[in-house]
Amino acid sequence: MFREHGFEGASLSLLGARTGLGKGSLYHAFPGGKVEMAEAVLDAIEAWFETRIYAPLREGADPHAAIRRMLRETDAYFRSGGRICLVGAFALTEGRDRFGDRIGRYFAVWCDSLADALHRSGVGTREAAELAEEAIAAIQGGLVLARATRDSATFGRILVRLEGRLIPAGTGAAR
Amino acid sequence: MFREHGFEGASLSLLGARTGLGKGSLYHAFPGGKVEMAEAVLDAIEAWFETRIYAPLREGADPHAAIRRMLRETDAYFRSGGRICLVGAFALTEGRDRFGDRIGRYFAVWCDSLADALHRSGVGTREAAELAEEAIAAIQGGLVLARATRDSATFGRILVRLEGRLIPAGTGAAR
DNA sequence: GTCTATAAAGCGATAGAC
DNA sequence: GTCTATCGCTTTATAGAC
Numbered sequence: 001m002f003r004e005h006g007f008e009g010a011s012l013s014l015l016g017a018r019t020g021l022g023k024g025s026l027y028h029a030f031p032g033g034k035v036e037m038a039e040a041v042l043d044a045i046e047a048w049f050e051t052r053i054y055a056p057l058r059e060g061a062d063p064h065a066a067i068r069r070m071l072r073e074t075d076a077y078f079r080s081g082g083r084i085c086l087v088g089a090f091a092l093t094e095g096r097d098r099f100g101d102r103i104g105r106y107f108a109v110w111c112d113s114l115a116d117a118l119h120r121s122g123v124g125t126r127e128a129a130e131l132a133e134e135a136i137a138a139i140q141g142g143l144v145l146a147r148a149t150r151d152s153a154t155f156g157r158i159l160v161r162l163e164g165r166l167i168p169a170g171t172g173a174a175r
Numbered sequence: 176m177f178r179e180h181g182f183e184g185a186s187l188s189l190l191g192a193r194t195g196l197g198k199g200s201l202y203h204a205f206p207g208g209k210v211e212m213a214e215a216v217l218d219a220i221e222a223w224f225e226t227r228i229y230a231p232l233r234e235g236a237d238p239h240a241a242i243r244r245m246l247r248e249t250d251a252y253f254r255s256g257g258r259i260c261l262v263g264a265f266a267l268t269e270g271r272d273r274f275g276d277r278i279g280r281y282f283a284v285w286c287d288s289l290a291d292a293l294h295r296s297g298v299g300t301r302e303a304a305e306l307a308e309e310a311i312a313a314i315q316g317g318l319v320l321a322r323a324t325r326d327s328a329t330f331g332r333i334l335v336r337l338e339g340r341l342i343p344a345g346t347g348a349a350r
Numbered sequence: 351g352t353c354t355a356t357a358a359a360g361c362g363a364t365a366g367a368c
Numbered sequence: 369g370t371c372t373a374t375c376g377c378t379t380t381a382t383a384g385a386c
Contacts, residue, residue, distance in 0.1 A: 006268045008183045012362060023363075025370050033362065084267050091323035092264040093181045100325075107323045130332060133320065134313070137333050141316025145308065148266035148282045150275075157305060158312050187380065198381080200352050208380065 002041055003086045007034070007095050035098065042102045045086060048077075049110065057113040063121040067166050070114065071159050074139060081146030081155025088140045111136055118166065131166065138162050177216055178261045182209070182270050210273065217277045220261060223252075224285065232288040238296040242341050245289065246334050249314060256321030256330025263315045286311055293341065306341065313337050 001010040001018055012023055012034065019026070030036040053070050060066035078085065087106045090099055111132045118128035142158035176185040176193055187198055187209065194201070205211040228245050235241035253260065262281045265274055286307045293303035317333035 006181070006183070008181070008361095009269050011360080013360080021369095022371050024365090024372080027363070028369060088319045088323070089267040091319055092259050093268055094184050096322060103323050104325065107320060130336065133329065134333060134336055137316030137320045138309070138312055139316065140319040141312030141314065144263045144266055144315040144319070145282060145312045147271060148263070148278045150279065154308065158309060161305065161309055183379095186378080188378080196351095197353050199354080199383090202381070203351065 002038055003084060003089070006089065006093060007038055007098070010034070038095070038099065039102070042087065042090075042099060042106075046102065046106060049106070052077075054109055054113040057117040060117070063117040064167050066117050067114070067121070068163065070117075071163055071166075075156065075159055078143060078155065080152060081143055082152060084143050084147055085140060088143060107136060121167075135162055135166060177213055178259060178264070181264065181268060182213055182273070185209070213270070213274065214277070217262065217265075217274060217281075221277065221281060224281070227252075229284055229288040232292040235292070238292040239342050239346070241292050242289070242296070243338065245292075246338055246341075250331065250334055253318060253330065255327055256318060257327060259318050259322055260315060263318060282311060296342075296346070310337055310341060 001015055004010075005014065012026065015034075015037070016023055016026060026037070027033065030040070032039075052073050056066045056069055057063075060069075077083070087103055090096060091103050091107075096103060111129070114135060115125075115128040115132035118131055119125055123131060138158055139162070142155045145158070146152070146155040176190055179185075180189065187201065190209075190212070191198055191201060201212070202208065205215070207214075227248050231241045231244055232238075235244075252258070262278055265271060266278050266282075271278060286304070289310060290300075290303040290307035293306055294300055298306060313333055314337070317330045320333070321327070321330040
C-alpha cells in the first residue's frame, strides 16, 4: 500500500480495508501508528535485499555470478518495472525526512556490496565504487522511466545494457 | 512547493503562506484548485525544458555541443542533485494517475530529442534510442541517489560518466 | 482581486465495550 | 485481539463582505 499510494496516500482507512482490520487492531499491532508500520515495511525490505542481493554480492565465490543474480533478482522484485522501489519513492518525497537513516542505509549498503563484488572481479577500487553508484542509479532511473512511460520493456532494456557495463564481454566465465 | 512537499503534501495552507495569498485569491487565479496549480507548474517545466534542452538537441548544428549543453543545463537546473525532478517524483507517486499524460510526454520528448542528437552525431538509430533512454534513466536515478545519500557529489559523478558514454573520447570536436 | 468565515469530508489517533 | 464510536485537527473548496 505504501508503494502504491505513498506514505501520506496510504491512509488508515485504506490500510484497514486492505488488511481487513479495524483501526483499533492496527494500533494494537503498531502502537506507533502509521510511522511504525512504514518502518516495519522498510525493515522487511532491507532484510529481503540483504539476504537475496547484498550478502551474495559480498560473499559469493564468483562475483560475476553474484552480479548476474543481483540483476535477475532485481528484475523479478520490481516486476520488470511494473513495481516501483518504495525506498526510492520515499527518498524523493515526504518520507526522506522521516526515514532518512533507513533510506540512506538501503542505498549505501547496496552500493558498497556491489562495489565489493566488482572489485573482486578485477575492477579497481575507485572505478568499482563509481560503477556501483552508476548501476544503482540506472536501476532507480529505469524504474522512474518505466513508470512514467508505462512501457513494460523499458526496465528490461536498461538492465541488459547495465549487465554489459558491469560484466564486460569476454570477462570471466561464460554465461 | 510541489517539488519539496509532493502534490498531497503541498497543502493550500502552505501554498497560501508561501505566496502570501489567501485561499480565496488562489481559487480566483486557479478555479480548478490544486490540480490546476500543479498542471500550470508542469506546463512551465515542460516549456523550460523545451526551450533550453529539447529544441537545442533537435536543432543544434553541432549535436555533441547540444548534448554537452544538455548536461550542463541539467546539472544547473537540478542544482547538482540538491533539487529533485518534480516530474520524476510525480511519476513515482500519486501524481502518476492525475498527470499521466504530461509526465509521459516530458520523458518521451526528452528521449526522442536526445536520440535525434545522438543519431546526427553518428550513432545508429536503434542504439541512439537505447542510449537516450539509458541517459534519462541515469539522470533520474542520479537524483534519487543524491537525495537518498545526501551526497552532493553523487550527481556530478553520474553526469561526468554519462558524458563519457554519450560522447566517446576521440569523437567530434574537442571540448 | 483579496480577505475572513465556514462548510463538508477525511485524516490520525484514542477510548472503551466485548 | 477486534470492534465501534468519537475526538480534535487538517484538508479542499465555497460564500460573501469589502
